Amino acid sequence: MRKVGHRRRLQTDAVDARMLALFAAKSVDLRLWPPPAPETVELRGLRRRRDDLAQMIRIEQNRLEHPQIKHVERSLKRHVRAMSNEIKELDTQIAALVAATPEFRQKSGLLTSVIGVGLKTAAACLAYLPELGSLTKGEAASIVGLAPHAQDSGTLKGRRRISGGRREVRSSLYMAALTALRLDPAMQAFAHRLKERGKPAKVVITAIMRKLAVILNAVLKTGEPARRTHSA
Template sequence: MDEQRTIFVGIDVSKDRLDVHLRPSGEAFHVARDTKGLEVLARRFGSLPVALVVLEATGGFEASVAAALAVAGLPLCIVNPRQIRDFARAMGRLAKTDTLDAEVIALFAERIRPPARPLPEPERSHFAELVSRRRQIIGMINMETNRRDQAVDKQLIRRLNRHITFLERELSELDGDIGQAIKASPVWCETEALLKSVPGVGDVTARTLLAQLPELGTIGRHQLAALVGIAPINRDSGLMRGRRSIAGGRTSVRGVLYMAALTTIRRGSPFRPFYERLTLRGRPRKVALVAVMRKLLVTLNAIVRNRTPWQSVMA
């Protein structure tokens, strides 16, 4: 964590009001839980060295607050209220008011330092289910299309065509649901736009990354490559040096990065010269393509972390 970012913020969320406490200064204030109040918070925190903002999950009231602060680029974590209660008991803090709750949450942020999460977990899980279902339907369409192409019986072909049409209609409706989910969340809407500003990254890649890789923008490039499964794995023993390969990780993310990397190479984006340099040095094309995938992932990670769109130079 950057040593300059030393302010920890606790926010107690209620239906109409937000009680805020800052550590270590002890400053406390409150704002209304409405658009104006959220704008005030975003502006105020935007000029401060904030290390972490912590909110309690309060049955949905925290969602709009989390979205507004995340869009402002603030490191944010939503925690279970039970964690705060247990922490308060351990600290001997038994009294309870909104102002005191905000202070306890700020203390929790400062001393426990839970990892910042870029998206509210219940919303992200729902979004991940939609994206996963989309991938399943596409797989079924491909399988049914292959069966139709191999079929001879005309009646069977008609039945397969009906099923393919049904699946395509389901896919269209699901795409609409995914689009609405993104539009309903300022966090996703802005992050999707940032991701799609990169050459080769379209709707499917951006939405898969949003759903399946919430760590994007919050961890280092080496950790991220290992998480996705595109970091070379050593296979050495004694004096023997085995071939480096990639394995494990999140296959759905790796799949969309593969297609995005192919697109960037074929369309002559700024990633193509990097690919060509590797192949000219004798690297196999598949190895060079994986290197492009890693470079693309590193670029996306920096863009989301810095909240700045793609510029026509490689990160």
């Protein structure tokens, strides 16, 4: 069997198993993936359905902005009302599940101690980011797609961009960041410093989202509620 380094032309179950074993032996900090608990699977399903409906509502509302014949306009409004009622019912089910699950209840209390984070954002974190609380600062930012990645080639230094990550959590953090910017003096000071350095508004909001992700990870890791005047 011909091989070049660790590349092999022959592929069998035994060869694949050996390659996986070699990868595991040479990897640092390789973690076993724990399957999600049944409560997490249920919460994620409820939350995903809620997010799908919210997306459909936005699409229908966009259609309402353009002139429509009356019958179509009435149809769109009925559809939006029906989906809005379904979202309210899902929110009730999600809140009940969080309240009935001790781990969710405890973590939700910690998450909502952070200024700007409400029950819906907390539920999104619990559903889509069960690893939160076991991550490093860099991992917490990266896993939701808020860590800037280099775009360099040779001597060319490209712009740093955020990409990937779990967009469901990122969209919730965006709304939380807007609230934090309005209510949290520490975040306001942080944003002011960024603006003084010439950072555009989009970059400022992204930086606040990234800081929130790090803070949320920290409160779950320590088990201590966020101080209302946390350091920015």
